[in-house]
Amino acid sequence: MKEGKKRSFTLLDIMSLTEEDCKQQLAFNRWGEKPVCPYCDHDKCYTTKERYKCSKCRKLFSVRVGTPFEDSKIPLKKWFVAMYFVTHHTKPISSHQLAKDIEVTQRTAWFMLHRLRNTLCENGYEDKLECVVEIDETYVGGKNRNRHWDKKVPHSQGRSFKDKTPVVGMLERGTGKVRAQKVPDTKKKTLMPIIKKNIKKGSKVMTDEYRVYCDLHLDYTHKKVYHNRGQYVDGDAHTNGIEGFWSLLKRGILGVYHNVSPKHLDFYISEAQYKYNTRKMKGQKKFNKILKSDKQISYAQLTKDFSSERNKRQ
Numbered sequence: 001m002k003e004g005k006k007r008s009f010t011l012l013d014i015m016s017l018t019e020e021d022c023k024q025q026l027a028f029n030r031w032g033e034k035p036v037c038p039y040c041d042h043d044k045c046y047t048t049k050e051r052y053k054c055s056k057c058r059k060l061f062s063v064r065v066g067t068p069f070e071d072s073k074i075p076l077k078k079w080f081v082a083m084y085f086v087t088h089h090t091k092p093i094s095s096h097q098l099a100k101d102i103e104v105t106q107r108t109a110w111f112m113l114h115r116l117r118n119t120l121c122e123n124g125y126e127d128k129l130e131c132v133v134e135i136d137e138t139y140v141g142g143k144n145r146n147r148h149w150d151k152k153v154p155h156s157q158g159r160s161f162k163d164k165t166p167v168v169g170m171l172e173r174g175t176g177k178v179r180a181q182k183v184p185d186t187k188k189k190t191l192m193p194i195i196k197k198n199i200k201k202g203s204k205v206m207t208d209e210y211r212v213y214c215d216l217h218l219d220y221t222h223k224k225v226y227h228n229r230g231q232y233v234d235g236d237a238h239t240n241g242i243e244g245f246w247s248l249l250k251r252g253i254l255g256v257y258h259n260v261s262p263k264h265l266d267f268y269i270s271e272a273q274y275k276y277n278t279r280k281m282k283g284q285k286k287f288n289k290i291l292k293s294d295k296q297i298s299y300a301q302l303t304k305d306f307s308s309e310r311n312k313r314q
């Protein structure tokens with residue numbers, strides 16, 4: 001079946017696929033021509049009518065076992081359409097919109113999008129950012145003007161915003177690589193280990209005047225801009241790059257999601273980070289990356305302990 005073995009799809013191509021084509025496409029992306037047993041990695045498997053059987057451990061498996069689509073009753077074709085939106089569109093799609101587009105419930109669409117975002121998450125990095133790196137923190141949450149009158153927060157500007165969630169970000173200039181994560185607070189003892197873990201010692205770092213950054217000169221060449229004095233650029237000292245990323249993140253959250261619970265913020269940060277870091281990568285390459293992914297997350301994990309897991313990993 002030729003359609004099932006294409007490397008590149010438009011939305012129209014996906015619409016013309018049968019469920020069987022989608023299965024073949026997934027199999028081809030995962031294994032090439034030879035299926036590999038997800039239980040013992042053996043590469044001699046028989047193809048039965050509906051499934052595969054490993055010649056070594058004798059277990060039966062479908063093409064979905066070990067993929068983000070395992071345990072999902074949603075047809076692969078609907079998954080493919082959702083993947084197309086996530087990988088080819090510059091703006092994120094809301095679960096409400098996806099639910100209408102592929103005729104599933106909003107709850108299902110929400111779960112699908114979270115599963116897909118999870119495949120795009122970066123779980124720690126081998127390398128560190130280096131050369132010139134901008135560091136900044138921001139607060140994410142609803143805007144005062146969008147709140148109901150009795151929920152408005154007085155003096156809700158800058159770093160004193162109590163009901164917003166703090167996020168720290170670092171951007172390597174030149175490559176434009178971004179790393180960002182949710183943090184419990186913006187104290188020095190919280191931010192410094194994250195900075196040291198992600199930025200190579202001796203690099204040049206750019207921040208604003210916020211006092212938590214005062215010890216950076218011990219490990220880095222530190223340059224500051226004084227936002228409180230209305231200064232935003234001083235020679236090469238500025239944080240315009242990372243601020244561009246913040247506006248992308250916030251536009252996505254405000255414009256598409258309207259509201260994001262702090263618990264699920266990690267996913268939206270990962271998605272914005274992924275979109276930013278792969279902005280020059282072709283949509284199809286990203287699409288195929290999801291098809292090759294073995295990252296899974298259950299509904300129970302999503303709704304219960306994902307947040308605490310992520311916090312532990314910091």
Ligand SMILES: [Zn+2]
Nearest residue numbers: 037040054057
């Ligand atoms: Zn096996």
